[in-house]
Amino acid sequence: MSGWIGVDLDGTLAHYEGWNNGEIGEPLVPMLERVKEWLSNGMVVKIVTARVAPGPDPRGGRADIEAWCLKHIGRVLEVTCQKDFGMIELWDDRVIQVMPNIGEPLHDTGARDLANCRRERYQKDRKIRSLRGAIDKACSIIELGDQRLLAGDGPAGGLPPDLSLAEWKLMYTVLDKARKDSK
Numbered sequence: 001m002s003g004w005i006g007v008d009l010d011g012t013l014a015h016y017e018g019w020n021n022g023e024i025g026e027p028l029v030p031m032l033e034r035v036k037e038w039l040s041n042g043m044v045v046k047i048v049t050a051r052v053a054p055g056p057d058p059r060g061g062r063a064d065i066e067a068w069c070l071k072h073i074g075r076v077l078e079v080t081c082q083k084d085f086g087m088i089e090l091w092d093d094r095v096i097q098v099m100p101n102i103g104e105p106l107h108d109t110g111a112r113d114l115a116n117c118r119r120e121r122y123q124k125d126r127k128i129r130s131l132r133g134a135i136d137k138a139c140s141i142i143e144l145g146d147q148r149l150l151a152g153d154g155p156a157g158g159l160p161p162d163l164s165l166a167e168w169k170l171m172y173t174v175l176d177k178a179r180k181d182s183k
């Protein structure tokens, strides 16, 4: 048989709850058994993962994936982040399959719900990261003893040097609320 089957790693072939310093999770047995079955039937299977996307090879990159394959599958599979015309299937926990030449999801409701949940979670995570960054910055200024922030006098005396106007406003709001809550 010509062509190859692409299998995603994180969340598809291996358990995944987050980057975890690049550690590759334990195999997911149904997918692992499926891959072994394909291989025993002479099919070509490749790992398709962003872990080998262009850029620095992180911990958990190509060498670790190959070692993981050897340990759990018994042989090293080719690892790629690219499709080509030989790819006949892609098994991936993030895929939303669309109907060919129609452009609508094959499993309409479930697929849409899943995609919406994923998008919301991504946006929430991004917001949390940006708030954390602003708060860390403001905390470091407070530690340096910027009494103007603690007194809540507003930016009348000029902005603290390390904060943008938007960050200052956010911090002012947070501190103002904290001060009121503590009264």
Ligand SMILES: [Mg+2]
Binding pocket: 008, 009, 010, 011, 012, 092, 093, 094
């Ligand atoms: Mg995945």
